[in-house]
Amino acid sequence: xxxxxxxxxxxxxxxxxxxxxxxxxxxxxxxxxxxxxxxxxxxxxxxxxxxxxxxxxxxxxxxxxxxxxxxxxxxxxxxxxxxxxxxxxxxxxxxxxxxxxxxxxxxxxxxxxxxxxxxxxxxxxxxxxxxxxxxxxxxxxxxxxxxxxxxxxxxxxxx
Amino acid sequence: xxxxxxxxxxxxxxxxxxxxxxxxxxxxxxxxxxxxxxxxxxxxxxxxxxxxxxxxxxxxxxxxxxxxxxxxxxxxxxxxxxxxxxxxxxxxxxxxxxxxxxxxxxxxxxxxxxxxxxxxxxxxxxxxxxxxxxxxxxxxxxxxxxxxxxxxxxxxxxxxxxxxxxxxxxxxxxxxxxxxxxxxxxxxxxxxxxxxxxxxxxxxxxxxxxxxxxxxxxxxxxxxxxxxxxxxxxxxxxxxxxxxxxxxxxxxxxxxxxxxxxxxxxxxxxxxxxxxxxxxxxxxxx
Numbered sequence: 001x002x003x004x005x006x007x008x009x010x011x012x013x014x015x016x017x018x019x020x021x022x023x024x025x026x027x028x029x030x031x032x033x034x035x036x037x038x039x040x041x042x043x044x045x046x047x048x049x050x051x052x053x054x055x056x057x058x059x060x061x062x063x064x065x066x067x068x069x070x071x072x073x074x075x076x077x078x079x080x081x082x083x084x085x086x087x088x089x090x091x092x093x094x095x096x097x098x099x100x101x102x103x104x105x106x107x108x109x110x111x112x113x114x115x116x117x118x119x120x121x122x123x124x125x126x127x128x129x130x131x132x133x134x135x136x137x138x139x140x141x142x143x144x145x146x147x148x149x150x151x152x153x154x155x156x157x158x159x
Numbered sequence: 160x161x162x163x164x165x166x167x168x169x170x171x172x173x174x175x176x177x178x179x180x181x182x183x184x185x186x187x188x189x190x191x192x193x194x195x196x197x198x199x200x201x202x203x204x205x206x207x208x209x210x211x212x213x214x215x216x217x218x219x220x221x222x223x224x225x226x227x228x229x230x231x232x233x234x235x236x237x238x239x240x241x242x243x244x245x246x247x248x249x250x251x252x253x254x255x256x257x258x259x260x261x262x263x264x265x266x267x268x269x270x271x272x273x274x275x276x277x278x279x280x281x282x283x284x285x286x287x288x289x290x291x292x293x294x295x296x297x298x299x300x301x302x303x304x305x306x307x308x309x310x311x312x313x314x315x316x317x318x319x320x321x322x323x324x325x326x327x328x329x330x331x332x333x334x335x336x337x338x339x340x341x342x343x344x345x346x347x348x349x350x351x352x353x354x355x356x357x358x359x360x361x362x363x364x365x366x367x368x369x370x371x372x373x374x375x376x377x378x379x380x381x382x383x384x385x386x387x388x389x390x391x392x393x394x395x396x397x398x399x400x401x402x403x404x405x406x407x408x409x410x411x412x413x414x415x416x417x418x419x420x421x422x423x424x425x426x427x428x429x430x431x432x433x434x435x436x437x438x439x440x441x442x443x444x445x
């Protein structure tokens with residue numbers, strides 16, 4: 001009942017045992033500092049900016065607002081699970097092709113959120129895209145290209 | 160510095176025991192406020208008692224007599240999409256859908272939000288308008304309170320040490336009801352600058368009962384029996400709606416904060432109330 005020093009999660013499709021060095025560590029801290037998965041970005045730590053968004057059991061969630069110790073048995077997908085530099089996933093490729101990436105800091109969260117949107121709504125309207133990414137802040141304010149990127153991804157995934 | 164202890168009991172009585180034994184322990188529901196406070200170093204509890212494994216806090220169940228029980232660990236996303244929320248109870252689904260952003264709604268829970276009692280949050284006004292009962296369990300057993308008695312002030316509730324919100328009970332509303340959760344926020348996903356929760360009972364196209372509650376306009380949800388009587392008893396002309404809105408604005412006790420000044424809130428309440436009632440009627444009975 002007390003502290004589980006080790007938990008088991010499925011991370012980007014692979015079953016992992018994670019030793020909890022401290023019980024109050026968030027998923028974001030464990031991903032970035034313990035596992036070296038630095039694609040998940042740390043900006044506000046308050047759940048406001050969306051840059052640490054990951055999928056937990058397929059649904060978007062803020063990695064900064066989840067204590068890893070509560071995730072025993074869960075499935076976690078980070079930006080690294082959607083593709084690689086050599087083989088980007090379709091949403092990642094669409095963001096590159098649409099020129100949506102400026103400084104890039106918000107992109108992992110945007111792409112995770114867009115991936116989730118396209119799974120539930122393969123051909124979203126512009127308003128639905130705007131609504132879906134409303135919790136992902138881009139301080140370059142490059143929203144127009146992000147919306148175009150999501151439309152491009154949709155046209156490729158569900159032509 | 161010693162690390163915060165972490166407990167994840169499977170039984171409710173274990174959780175209550177842990178919270179009762181240590182007044183520096185904090186219960187963790189969805190974590191969308193508590194973990195943000197930990198990150199900001201506003202809190203450093205001696206222990207965290209996570210409620211995520213407790214089956215007794217999960218689920219949505221219809222009860223005898225038409226009441227609906229909602230487990231404290233039910234997420235905002237689950238409520239926003241719940242087919243169990245029908246008639247007057249649709250109001251709660253509308254409020255749930257306006258909380259934060261999708262990623263927050265996927266983790267945040269009604270029990271956590273109710274126990275936190277942020278006056279700008281979306282559930283308190285909706286639960287008061289629905290005459291919901293807040294179900295509580297603690298070291299001295301179970302009790303429940305009407306929502307308007309549960310919320311006591313800014314981040315302050317009727318919970319005693321060791322007590323937890325275990326669920327919310329929605330009593331049957333009017334047979335035919337129209338609802339609206341009208342929220343004015345600076346941007347999508349923000350807390351309300353002001354909100355209006357409306358439940359109208361309808362009979363043959365006439366409004367026979369009305370519940371109107373303001374959120375974000377005082378330390379607790381604001382009600383006005385006079386405003387409700389005016390809405391229920393009259394043809395809903397612009398003048399009647401204006402009068403009801405002015406009564407609610409007079410009952411409000413807003414503060415100046417980052418989302419708006421008290422004067423601004425008082426100024427927008429009548430318009431927001433009129434918009435909420437008209438939207439509810441336009442949508443019709445659900």
